[in-house]
Amino acid sequence: MDFSYSNEDRLLTVYLTEEIDQHTAEKVRRKIDDEIERFIPRKVIFDFDNISFMDSSGIGMVLGRYKLAKMLGGDFEIINVNKSIKRIFEMSGVTRIIMTREKNNIKIEEKQGIINEKIQKNFNEEEEDEGII
Amino acid sequence: MKGLYDNEMKIVFASKTVNEAFARITVAAFVSQLDPTIDELSDIKTAVSEAVTNSIIHGYENEEGSVEINARIFANNVEIEISDSGKGIENVEIAMRPLYTSKPNLERSGMGFTIMQSFMDEMKVESSLGFGTRVIMRKKIRSVEEEQVS
Structure with a gap:
């Protein structure tokens, strides 16, 4: 222990x-x-x-x-x-x-939070990419 | 005895809590020949651990004694018998009630029999005051059946 x-x-x-x-x-x-x-x-x-x-x-x-x-x-x-x-x-x-x-099973609300964060992050990155173009 | 079972084994060990791990691991090793799932094996280990702990801390109240386990296999069924020659249980019905414990000072939760009942298919307790207690549990190993079907 x-x-x-x-x-x-x-x-x-x-x-x-x-x-x-x-x-x-x-x-x-x-x-x-x-x-x-x-x-x-x-x-x-x-x-x-x-x-x-x-x-x-x-x-x-x-x-x-x-x-x-x-x-x-x-x-x-x-x-x-x-x-x-x-x-x-x-x-x-x-x-x-x-x-x-x-184990390996985060609370559902937290999981949703992480997914939302990821979606937001991807969205931001896409925006940034477009900005560069 | 011969011919009644496909296989059987017997172990006898001193009533010391350090032997709880030995008991459940030995039974699990014996049952492994039926190729159980991890969950089935875990259920059996838990049930054995509960019964052995009861014998040691309730049956013998941590005094010297011996615990005997007989395990038998027939087809895909396992039968495990755990017995002691300890003080016995005065009222089996009360002892089996969920959350009932005679030893709250030892932080016992009173869930031992309930766990044995729900982790195994069948469970029976025979006890005689002053002579000892015997717990008989049975479980069918389903993974064997599933394999035969597929």
Whole structure:
């Protein structure tokens, strides 16, 4: 497990690196709590990019850290979860209280935003090209 | 036993949480001969992990003991039996309710049985107070069928 903390926006990112079950959840939860208590971040992000497996132990592990971050006035977000982990978070109601983003799947509104930006950019470039001619 | 199943295996291991990974990976390796999809394999690994965790932290309450897994294959069906000789479950019906947990202090979510039920096709729990618990789960590996059709 790795951490990164940005002073500028008080953002704590937790990069999980091990399969999450009761054994590993117990190992990491104290370490993550220490980091949250040390920085009192504006936002905590759990990055699941390297996690291919999680059982229900992950639910308690995430909710426990979420409660701590909230209590200290911070936001919480889960990113890069795969399909089966997303399903476990959905079944347990975690996705109803914590913003959860799937792997390689940006939120639809954001995607639309990027597409609009691209269209606008192409349009501008075309205009510039025409200007040169 | 002979002839009843196409294949079977048995493992017995100490009730230590470090063995959760060993258990699910071993079962997944055994099931691999049916050429399951990544999703099917992931469902089985999750269900095994849930049952084994229950045996270790509820059945034995982290005390010494052993967990046994029997896995069987017949045609494209997998049957997995996970048993312990721990303290047993007083009321299986209550234990199976989503979000019910007897150990909230361990940050348990109470979703273990619900996950086993929804990730496998069938699940049955047999428990006897003071003698132990046995979870039997079955799943049909569909990718085999799909291949035969195409």
